[in-house]
Amino acid sequence: MAKELLKGNEAFAEAAIRYGLEAYFGYPITPQSEALEHLARRMLEENRVFIQAESELGAINMVYGAACCGVRTMTSTSGPGFSLMEEGLSYIAGSDVPAVVVNMQRGGPGLGNIQPSQSDYFLMVKSAGHGDFHPIVLAPASVQEIIDMMGLAFDLAEKYRTLVLIAGDGSLGQMMESAELPPMQPFPYPRPEWAVSGAVGREPHIITSLDLSPEGLERMNLNLQAKLAEIQKHEIRWKEYETEDAEVLLVAYGTTGRICLSVMREARKQGLKVGLFRPQTLWPFPSARLNELAGQVRVMLAAEMNAGQMVEDVRLAVAGKVPVHFYGRLGGIVPLADEILAEVKKL
Amino acid sequence: MRHEDIIISGFGGQGALFAGQLLAYAGLADGLHVSWIPSYGPEMRGGTANCTVIVSEEEIGAPIIRHPSAAIALNLPSMDKYEPLVKPGGVLVVNTTLVPRASERTDIRVVALPASDIATELGNVRMANLVALGALLKATGIVNVEAVMAQLELHLSERQRKWLEPNKAALLKGAEFVQ
Amino acid sequence: MSAIPETMELVFQYPESLTKKNTHYCPGCTHGVIHRLVAEVLDELGVRGQTIGVAPVGCSVLAYYYFNMDFVEAPHGRAPAMATGIKRVNPDKIVFTYQGDGDLAAIGTNEIIHAAHRGELITTIFVNNAIYGMTGGQMAPTTLPGQKTTSSPFGRDPRIAGMPVHISEIMAAIPGVVYATRQSALDLPGINKTRKAIKRAFMAQQQGLGFSIVEVLSTCPTNWNLDPWAAMQWAKENMIPQFPLGDTRVSDEVAALKV
Numbered sequence: 001m002a003k004e005l006l007k008g009n010e011a012f013a014e015a016a017i018r019y020g021l022e023a024y025f026g027y028p029i030t031p032q033s034e035a036l037e038h039l040a041r042r043m044l045e046e047n048r049v050f051i052q053a054e055s056e057l058g059a060i061n062m063v064y065g066a067a068c069c070g071v072r073t074m075t076s077t078s079g080p081g082f083s084l085m086e087e088g089l090s091y092i093a094g095s096d097v098p099a100v101v102v103n104m105q106r107g108g109p110g111l112g113n114i115q116p117s118q119s120d121y122f123l124m125v126k127s128a129g130h131g132d133f134h135p136i137v138l139a140p141a142s143v144q145e146i147i148d149m150m151g152l153a154f155d156l157a158e159k160y161r162t163l164v165l166i167a168g169d170g171s172l173g174q175m176m177e178s179a180e181l182p183p184m185q186p187f188p189y190p191r192p193e194w195a196v197s198g199a200v201g202r203e204p205h206i207i208t209s210l211d212l213s214p215e216g217l218e219r220m221n222l223n224l225q226a227k228l229a230e231i232q233k234h235e236i237r238w239k240e241y242e243t244e245d246a247e248v249l250l251v252a253y254g255t256t257g258r259i260c261l262s263v264m265r266e267a268r269k270q271g272l273k274v275g276l277f278r279p280q281t282l283w284p285f286p287s288a289r290l291n292e293l294a295g296q297v298r299v300m301l302a303a304e305m306n307a308g309q310m311v312e313d314v315r316l317a318v319a320g321k322v323p324v325h326f327y328g329r330l331g332g333i334v335p336l337a338d339e340i341l342a343e344v345k346k347l
Numbered sequence: 348m349r350h351e352d353i354i355i356s357g358f359g360g361q362g363a364l365f366a367g368q369l370l371a372y373a374g375l376a377d378g379l380h381v382s383w384i385p386s387y388g389p390e391m392r393g394g395t396a397n398c399t400v401i402v403s404e405e406e407i408g409a410p411i412i413r414h415p416s417a418a419i420a421l422n423l424p425s426m427d428k429y430e431p432l433v434k435p436g437g438v439l440v441v442n443t444t445l446v447p448r449a450s451e452r453t454d455i456r457v458v459a460l461p462a463s464d465i466a467t468e469l470g471n472v473r474m475a476n477l478v479a480l481g482a483l484l485k486a487t488g489i490v491n492v493e494a495v496m497a498q499l500e501l502h503l504s505e506r507q508r509k510w511l512e513p514n515k516a517a518l519l520k521g522a523e524f525v526q
Numbered sequence: 527m528s529a530i531p532e533t534m535e536l537v538f539q540y541p542e543s544l545t546k547k548n549t550h551y552c553p554g555c556t557h558g559v560i561h562r563l564v565a566e567v568l569d570e571l572g573v574r575g576q577t578i579g580v581a582p583v584g585c586s587v588l589a590y591y592y593f594n595m596d597f598v599e600a601p602h603g604r605a606p607a608m609a610t611g612i613k614r615v616n617p618d619k620i621v622f623t624y625q626g627d628g629d630l631a632a633i634g635t636n637e638i639i640h641a642a643h644r645g646e647l648i649t650t651i652f653v654n655n656a657i658y659g660m661t662g663g664q665m666a667p668t669t670l671p672g673q674k675t676t677s678s679p680f681g682r683d684p685r686i687a688g689m690p691v692h693i694s695e696i697m698a699a700i701p702g703v704v705y706a707t708r709q710s711a712l713d714l715p716g717i718n719k720t721r722k723a724i725k726r727a728f729m730a731q732q733q734g735l736g737f738s739i740v741e742v743l744s745t746c747p748t749n750w751n752l753d754p755w756a757a758m759q760w761a762k763e764n765m766i767p768q769f770p771l772g773d774t775r776v777s778d779e780v781a782a783l784k785v
Binding site: 049051088206 | 575
């Protein structure tokens with residue numbers, strides 16, 4: 001397929017359809033509503049399921065229901081809606097069903113505003129709901145990457161029967177870029193054996209996150225943790241730029257990651273040995289590689305659109321080998337490359 | 348290396364965002380990397396609206412920039428905001444119909460043209476965006492006017508179809524203004 | 527099951543739609559009766575293998591142990607949303623939620639009202655016993671004025687807590703609902719009528735007519751501090767005047783169903 005000029009929100013929505021999305025349930029919220037609007041039209045054209053739910057609570061529990069049937073299902077939202085969804089996310093994690101949620105982050109806390117932000121890092125990576133679990137969290141930095149990650153998200157969700165989040169932000173949703181959509185995949189995807197589908201000629205399938213006995217629930221948790229360990233072993237993703245001779249390593253994801261690409265280029269022009277490390281999975285976090293890099297760089301600078309969230313994982317990863325500095329902007333302000341470059345020059 | 352960081356700014360309804368999209372489409376058709384990002388939010392409803400368009404031979408980093416290499420100011424608030432920010436050696440296109448002052452910059456190329464008046468003469472004041480875009484294309488050379496006219500054919504909405512030829516004329520008029 | 531001698535006739539057996547597990551329900555609780563009624567109806571309609579149930583949070587949270595069919599367990603109050611997701615991707619299946627008064631009429635009002643408004647082709651069995659059972663006898667949205675519970679120790683005071691929520695009457699006002707009725711499991715005639723209502727509700731779903739809901743007045747001897755018999759009497763004397771029995775909405779098509 002040829003490259004087109006695509007808006008982030010519409011691009012991931014259309015990509016989801018092409019990767020076999022069978023049922024979408026959502027609630028309008030800026031800055032992701034274009035995705036819901038796109039799906040409202042396209043899902044019906046494709047004779048698939050679209051429902052505008054009564055709330056994000058309704059939406060995520062509809063996703064949960066469809067996920068129990070083993071179909072490719074998703075919702076999309078922004079911070080305030082994500083907070084509401086956490087109940088359902090925890091149940092999805094607790095009952096090992098596959099689902100995908102896109103969070104186009106905006107400024108918070110509270111109603112905040114609708115400008116780009118990365119302040120839901122903790123929410124998605126550390127505490128996507130009550131109980132002991134991690135979703136896989138993918139962090140796209142461009143329209144092309146969010147398209148590609150849509151397919152990856154469904155594949156990972158199914159492979160591990162797990163929750164996969166896509167951590168975008170308002171600017172990624174609103175921007176248009178040259179990107180290529182995948183061809184339409186065969187539809188529908190076959191439903192897995194474990195799903196609820198009517199107990200004919202077999203024992204009933206029961207999907208629940210409940211186990212009243214502590215021993216039973218501990219077993220369930222250990223199984224969940226074993227699955228998460230497998231994910232940590234196989235699904236860590238990141239991108240490196242000019243790290244070979246870097247003295248200063250920028251660490252940033254998503255929109256901030258690509259801004260740091262500009263920072264790095266300008267720094268190199270000015271003769272500064274700056275490299276960039278861009279995590280593409282926030283969980284599992286590419287800690288081991290960062291630890292290796294800590295052995296060769298002088299200092300790291302984590303940049304985020306928040307008050308310092310991912311930087312904690314960077315510091316855990318490098319375990320004190322090198323100083324890790326932080327630069328962030330709050331409230332929906334997108335940091336500019338020259339601000340970050342000024343920080344680099346201070347190091 | 349072909350690379351421009353462009354900001355197009357005006358009142359909501361002046362078509363700054365659409366002009367930026369046309370430019371991005373034309374860049375894409377030319378095989379370049381492009382990004383377009385609007386200001387969004389309440390501004391859309393009557394205040395100023397602007398977009399940043401980056402057209403480049405290399406993978407685009409920051410989609411939002413402080414110092415554009417070229418800018419269009421369709422109204423006075425946009426002039427006040429972006430005139431000081433244009434990179435030295437860059438281009439600033441000013442719609443003098445709505446900007447009643449001259450630029451003070453001497454280190455940039457200023458193209459001052461009465462875009463709204465020209466658009467009115469062509470039949471619709473709302474085509475000022477394309478008059479200014481025509482001037483910017485000519486002054487920067489990032490893509491040529493014909494490439495944008497081709498995109499206009501593809502992306503002008505059904506409702507606006509009757510304005511196709513006048514819009515093309517607007518682009519050409521703007522370009523002619525630049526010597 | 528061993529063959530029945532020719533001289534004997536089988537007059538009573540487990541419905542196929544129930545498992546043979548012993549329930550955890552308290553003595554005198556009517557959940558067991560209502561489970562059985564649902565199971566009998568599903569057997570009679572021959573749809574056990576096409577049915578997916580959604581369990582609530584509350585005393586019947588473990589309903590999936592007792593129903594012999596595919597089941598999922600919903601977050602508190604969200605069963606109608608989950609059922610929506612399930613039914614929309616399985617339009618040929620029978621999908622039902624089984625919910626109590628806290629689950630449906632308090633935390634889940636948003637979900638039930640909107641599922642009903644969308645006219646989801648699902649059936650809801652709503653068991654109303656005017657109290658929170660599982661959490662230990664707190665006030666429910668359907669607790670009666672003056673009724674003492676662990677969280678209304680001086681009796682429900684309508685000036686503080688408002689009046690009981692009347693779900694069947696609310697459902698009656700919703701265009702997407704084709705069948706809403708309130709029945710009771712407090713005596714044999716009530717149980718027989720409840721069975722018929724449940725059958726009508728599932729038939730309405732089978733025919734694709736719209737959303738159907740059966741409210742069943744029930745008891746909670748344990749948390750009411752009454753023996754099972756006294757609980758039945760208390761419910762008849764106190765709950766039925768507050769929650770009148772009968773249909774609140776029956777579409778013409780549902781009325782025409784031969785039950």
